[in-house]
Amino acid sequence: MSTLQAEHVYKVFARRPGDRAAAVRALERGADRDELRADGTTAAVIDASFRVEPGEIFVVMGLSGSGKSTLLRMLNGLLEPTAGRILFDGEDLTALGAREMRHVRSTRISMVFQHFALFPHRDVLANAAYGLEVQGVPRAERERRAAEALTLCGLGGWEKSWPDELSGGMQQRVGLARALATDADLLLMDESFSALDPLIRRDMQDQLLELQRTLKKTIVFITHDLNEAMRLGDSIAVMRDGRIVQQGTAEDILTRPADDYVASFVQDVDRSRVLTADAVMDDAPEDVPDGADGCTCPTVSADTPLADLCAVSARVPHAVNVTDAEGAVVGSVPQDRLVAFIGDEQRPPMACACAEVAA
Ligand SMILES: Nc1ncnc2c1ncn2[C@@H]1O[C@H](COP(=O)(O)OP(=O)(O)O)[C@@H](O)[C@H]1O
Ligand SMILES: [Mg+2]
Numbered sequence: 001m002s003t004l005q006a007e008h009v010y011k012v013f014a015r016r017p018g019d020r021a022a023a024v025r026a027l028e029r030g031a032d033r034d035e036l037r038a039d040g041t042t043a044a045v046i047d048a049s050f051r052v053e054p055g056e057i058f059v060v061m062g063l064s065g066s067g068k069s070t071l072l073r074m075l076n077g078l079l080e081p082t083a084g085r086i087l088f089d090g091e092d093l094t095a096l097g098a099r100e101m102r103h104v105r106s107t108r109i110s111m112v113f114q115h116f117a118l119f120p121h122r123d124v125l126a127n128a129a130y131g132l133e134v135q136g137v138p139r140a141e142r143e144r145r146a147a148e149a150l151t152l153c154g155l156g157g158w159e160k161s162w163p164d165e166l167s168g169g170m171q172q173r174v175g176l177a178r179a180l181a182t183d184a185d186l187l188l189m190d191e192s193f194s195a196l197d198p199l200i201r202r203d204m205q206d207q208l209l210e211l212q213r214t215l216k217k218t219i220v221f222i223t224h225d226l227n228e229a230m231r232l233g234d235s236i237a238v239m240r241d242g243r244i245v246q247q248g249t250a251e252d253i254l255t256r257p258a259d260d261y262v263a264s265f266v267q268d269v270d271r272s273r274v275l276t277a278d279a280v281m282d283d284a285p286e287d288v289p290d291g292a293d294g295c296t297c298p299t300v301s302a303d304t305p306l307a308d309l310c311a312v313s314a315r316v317p318h319a320v321n322v323t324d325a326e327g328a329v330v331g332s333v334p335q336d337r338l339v340a341f342i343g344d345e346q347r348p349p350m351a352c353a354c355a356e357v358a359a
Contacts, residue, residue, distance in 0.1 A: 001054030002089050002108070002185040002218045004075065009048045009084035011070050014041040024083045033241045044070040046242040048084070052235075054185075055216035057208075061229040062239030068222045071239075072190050075220060076109045077101040088186065106135050110184040114191040116175030118163040124150065125159035127174050131182040142181075149181035150174070152211060169200035176208070180215070187219045194223065205231050226265055230254075230274045238262055251279050270307075272342050277309050278302035280341045281322045281331030288319045288332045299323045302330065306342055313338055 010027065012020040023031075023041050033043045045067045052058040060068050073079040075086060077093050086093040088104070096104065110131065118127045126133075129146035137145075147159055153173040163171060172192065179187055193201045205228065212219065223229050229236050230250040238246045238253065246258035254274055257263040277300050289295035298312050299321040313320050319332040336349070 001216055003054055003087075004052040004058075004186060004218055004220070005085075005087040006048050006050050006071075006075070007085045007087065009045060009071070009074060009086065010043070010082045011045040011067075011074060011079060012036075012041060012043050012082045014039075020082045043242050045074070045081075048237075048244050050237055050244065050247060052218055052220060054218055055212075056234045057212060057219045057221055057232050059221045059223060059229040059233030059236045060239060061223055061226060061233075061236055063224055066239040067242040068224075068239055069190055072188050072220060072222055075186075076105055076111060076188055078105075106131070107182070108184050109186045109188060110179035110182050112175050112179045112187070112189045112192040114194050116172055116192075118171055118174055120163050122163075123159065124155065124161050124163065124166070124174055127163065128177040128181055131178050135182065145183070146177065146181045149177040152180060152215075153177040154207065167200075169196055169204065172196060172204060173207075176204075180211070185218055187217045189219065189221045191222055191224070193228065194225070201228075208232065226269055230269065238265070250274050251276075255279065271344070272307040272310065273305050275306050275341075276302060277304045277306070277320075277322050277333060278331070280306065280309075280337055281333045282319075282337075284321070284329045284331050285319070288321060290321050290329050291327070295321075297321070299327075299329075300333075301325075306338065309333060309338060310342070 010024050012023040014020045014023060019039065019041055023036050023043060026036065027043055027046050033046070036043050048071055050058065060071060062068050070079060074081050077096070081094055084094075088108070093101065093104065119130070122130075125143060125146055128150050129142040132142035132145060150156060150159060153176050155170065155173055155177060158166070158170070163174070166174070175192070193204045196204060209232065221232055233250060236248065236250060236253055237244045240261055246253060246262050248256075251274075253262060254266050254269060254271060257266055281302070284290075297316045297318070297320070300309050300312055301324070302322055309320060313333065313335045319334040321329045322331040322333065324330050
């Protein structure tokens with residue numbers, strides 16, 4: 001398992017090297033992308049810093065042109081940062097020579113692209129084994145490992161088929177299998193599911209989450225789709241015009257957007273599906289009945305989505321208890337809080353005479 005770190009990484013595209021260094025200095029002083037464009041300089045990535053923990057899915061989300069692919073290409077050494085450092089398990093990738101970098105890239109890092117190009121004249125097994133072939137792994141071993149990876153990706157039995165016999169979703173799975181077969185701990189995925197139909201895409205997201213539960217790779221996943229980011233990301237970085245404008249969990253970004261840009265991004269997200277009980281629960285108050293009081297009402301767990309919590313709350317006559325795996329109460333959610341939270345209503349309840357009438 002690997003840790004990946006970016007420290008104040010910049011990528012500036014300009015014709016003359018001197019212009020690149022000057023652009024970095026201007027950006028450090030707070031200049032933005034548009035000011036530099038006038039001289040034909042593109043600041044693709046500006047001062048990106050983050051740390052991806054082992055076994056974590058780190059999602060980089062942003063509109064087209066925000067710098068996501070450029071950032072990813074620096075993470076695997078295909079592009080050299082104009083300034084800053086990339087550390088992979090503490091080793092500075094930016095300091096490696098071309099040959100060492102190629103070695104790291106072929107053995108420890110795997111990429112999955114949006115349009116995964118399969119070789120039409122090779123069968124599925126040979127396509128999945130391609131990364132190992134490049135590494136010089138002997139045939140029998142690479143075929144064994146490729147077959148295992150195909151099975152993990154739900155393609156067991158398709159080894160001898162040709163690419164054109166597969167659907168788009170299945171071809172993308174072959175791409176994922178190729179990346180997994182190499183045993184690299186770092187998986188870089190650039191819009192890997194963006195070209196798929198919505199249902200197949202969701203399926204692939206589920207499959208990735210499922211695989212990740214056992215494989216525990218360190219994954220950087222790029223997407224322009226916020227819902228995809230929220231489903232997959234343990235941690236999410238939102239990029240705008242080359243800069244990371246917010247980093248946090250899906251819950252952080254939904255409940256505390258850093259600026260109006262992020263807020264406008266998240267306004268259409270279905271909060272009830274992304275947020276879970278732990279986002280709304282109080283510490284277990286004394287006055288909510290629980291098992292010790294003979295209460296047999298259903299409870300939820302901290303990771304129950306609010307949509308499911310609503311269904312429970314509608315049937316329980318008091319706050320819903322949140323329990324841990326052993327059944328111990330760890331918190332509770334009063335119904336009014338739940339409704340206010342989903343409605344994004346921060347103001348206190350209204351004081352109206354009707355409340356007394358109802359009472
Ligand atoms: N090789 C390049 N030369 C000049 N400009 C580039 C190059 N690659 C990317 N860019 C520019 O950098 C910006 C970020 O691009 P990119 O990283 O591809 O964004 P994204 O993946 O978020 O769509 C864009 O303005 C793009 O035009
Ligand atoms: Mg891109």
